[in-house]
Amino acid sequence: MSSPPLRQLALQGAAAILILSLAWPYYGLRGEAMPWLETSLAIGAAALLFATLSRQPWWWRVIHGGFMPLVWFTHTLAIDPGWFLLAAILLLLVYRGALTGQVPLYLSNKQTVQALADLLAERGDSRFLDLGAGVGSTTVPLADALPESHFTGVENAPLTWLAGRLLSVGRPNLAWRWDDLWQARLGDYDVVYAFLSPAPMPRLWEKVQAEMKPGSLFISNSFPVPGATPDRVIEVACSPARPLYCYQR
Missing domain, CATH: 3.40.50.150 (Vaccinia Virus protein VP39)
Known part of the structure; x- marks a missing residue:
């Protein structure tokens, strides 16, 4: 049985495959460039639908719905890839438990x-x-x-x-x-x-x-x-x- 993070990745991947398998032939036959904003919104909508049908918690539905549109928006900013690597390393150093054991960082008040x-x-x-x-x-x-x-x-x-x-x-x-x-x-x-x-x-x-x-x-x-x-x-x-x-x- 796959781990929960892998299941969430599979859900997002299924949404991307579904939309791209429809969009690529359609725009390819028309000889038009892929409208990536609209495509990313469609992938987000499909991921949100899949998350809802699989009874994911509300925060996972938000994540799935917004993930691909945020990827498109971030791409438009043309940020140097090194910053993403640095952010990933910092997140791993602070939130290792969330990645390996689904245990986020909570601070007792x-x-x-x-x-x-x-x-x-x-x-x-x-x-x-x-x-x-x-x-x-x-x-x-x-x-x-x-x-x-x-x-x-x-x-x-x-x-x-x-x-x-x-x-x-x-x-x-x-x-x-x-x-x-x-x-x-x-x-x-x-x-x-x-x-x-x-x-x-x-x-x-x-x-x-x-x-x-x-x-x-x-x-x-x-x-x-x-x-x-x-x-x-x-x-x-x-x-x-x-x-x-x-x-x-």
């Missing part, structure tokens, strides 16, 4: 950090692991607020890892690791926190059940575990809503 600090204070001294820790927006303030607890952040995007590493300097109760979250040993921690996306949650829950010890706590920001009932849901006072789904092991 101050209200969420305070809610986590209150929860950890209830539990007492803890060993806390942040899976996909970004730039340390969760672990750094928690380490400052709870000096008796120990915090570990795991991140695998180079630039965000570097930013978090620099921010963690001078905090002896904070360890910063460049690693794949799937390689993390969850059994070493009392509390495991994740702010990922819906895509990896079923697999992560299997890992949580297999590795976390009785009495430990798994917390997912915003994305509940499919098919599992949380023991507690903390409604964080922020907009948009970012509930914390807590699962006691």
Whole structure:
């Protein structure tokens, strides 16, 4: 079975093939140049139709509908290709998780950090692991607020890892690791926190059940575990809503 990114690429490719297979013979027989603006709009419309028929989320429909028209518009700007290469490298350095695991970069807000600090204070001294820790927006303030607890952040995007590493300097109760979250040993921690996306949650829950010890706590920001009932849901006072789904092991 193909991965979701490949399925989205296949959908866009199907729309392009459909429109071009009709447009090329038509304009070729008429001896006319291909009207690329109209063709790109037609490809976008076909991709939007395919995305709608396949019940894609609304943001994928927007992406599919606008992708080819944006390609045409960008082409008209005659931008040096080197800039696109640079942009691609920077995106990979910052959003590696989105490309390899469908995990975009999310930053926990101050209200969420305070809610986590209150929860950890209830539990007492803890060993806390942040899976996909970004730039340390969760672990750094928690380490400052709870000096008796120990915090570990795991991140695998180079630039965000570097930013978090620099921010963690001078905090002896904070360890910063460049690693794949799937390689993390969850059994070493009392509390495991994740702010990922819906895509990896079923697999992560299997890992949580297999590795976390009785009495430990798994917390997912915003994305509940499919098919599992949380023991507690903390409604964080922020907009948009970012509930914390807590699962006691």
